Amino acid sequence: MIYNTKEILQEAKKNKYAVGAFNVINMETTQAVLEAAKEMRSPVIIQLTEKTIDYAGGKNIFSLIKNLANFYYPEIPVAIHLDHGKNFEIIKKAIALGFPSVMYDASRKSFQDNLQETKEIAQYCHKKNVSIQAELGNVPNYRELDMQNINWDDYMTKPEEAVQFVQETKIDTLAVGIGNAHSFTQERPEPDYNRLEKISQLVETPLVLHGASDWEGERVKKVIDKGISCFNIDTALRVAFTDSLVSTLTKNLEKISYDLRRTLGEARKAVKEEVKHKIKLFGSDNKI
Numbered sequence: 001m002i003y004n005t006k007e008i009l010q011e012a013k014k015n016k017y018a019v020g021a022f023n024v025i026n027m028e029t030t031q032a033v034l035e036a037a038k039e040m041r042s043p044v045i046i047q048l049t050e051k052t053i054d055y056a057g058g059k060n061i062f063s064l065i066k067n068l069a070n071f072y073y074p075e076i077p078v079a080i081h082l083d084h085g086k087n088f089e090i091i092k093k094a095i096a097l098g099f100p101s102v103m104y105d106a107s108r109k110s111f112q113d114n115l116q117e118t119k120e121i122a123q124y125c126h127k128k129n130v131s132i133q134a135e136l137g138n139v140p141n142y143r144e145l146d147m148q149n150i151n152w153d154d155y156m157t158k159p160e161e162a163v164q165f166v167q168e169t170k171i172d173t174l175a176v177g178i179g180n181a182h183s184f185t186q187e188r189p190e191p192d193y194n195r196l197e198k199i200s201q202l203v204e205t206p207l208v209l210h211g212a213s214d215w216e217g218e219r220v221k222k223v224i225d226k227g228i229s230c231f232n233i234d235t236a237l238r239v240a241f242t243d244s245l246v247s248t249l250t251k252n253l254e255k256i257s258y259d260l261r262r263t264l265g266e267a268r269k270a271v272k273e274e275v276k277h278k279i280k281l282f283g284s285d286n287k288i
């Protein structure tokens, strides 16, 4: 059944676990997320970027997700979310398609511009009963970072700004910067746990962590304990899907007789296993 992100994440926050917001691009990745959620009895957020909407066609991919969720997995709470909406047009487009939840990302703009624009867009969303996420601080992409000279402080959320931002914009969830970066698949320094703890003491709104696909074990447990209610996961699924395809195409192609259903079916299985692993790690299993 389709929920909005706010409902799912308020429940997670109350009960101290986190929910995965998984980026999908097609039928196979969507089925993988839903099948994993069903086996693990977990709520999930399924999210699409503007690039995916352009790639798959908005009506097409939105209906596909909604139909799969409603017809095949009616017992699973599923939110469909626009990830990293960069302007008002894409937010309006997503809402017109039926998205119950969006992100407006002006995190690269000045604090004042981010606040004013987010406030205006949040009013629009709330009138339409759509929940909205925004980002403060900035979650960079590791490809644009000089890893030898990175100053993580430049990307971090300032707790005092977070209070003002949430109060004035009235957003439903807040994406934070605490040492996280998109597209990472390698070790990096420990996040700033004290900063996270301070933000979550000052701000009621559920907190979201982008760019932590490669975080495992204690680090994940610790940030959930200190206030994270949602992890955005894209890179880990891309890696699982791609590695499976490469392996099938280079090692087993003759065995599978060039049958694309078997090739893509293997990749779907690999994504499903990765999603199950994340659900267990975030502690959202057995919650429905």
Ligand code: G3H
Residues within 6 Å of the ligand: 023, 049, 050, 051, 052, 083, 084, 182, 183, 210, 234, 235
């Ligand atoms: O942060 C979100 C995604 O990892 C970027 O994905 O290539 O679909 O825009 P995209």
Ligand code: 13P
Residues within 6 Å of the ligand: 023, 083, 084, 181, 182, 183, 184, 209, 210, 211, 212, 213, 214, 232, 233, 234, 235, 236
């Ligand atoms: P990763 O690149 O770590 O998967 O982050 C995904 C993300 O934040 C999508 O919004």
Ligand code: ZN
Residues within 6 Å of the ligand: 084, 139, 182, 210, 211, 232
């Ligand atoms: Zn992100």
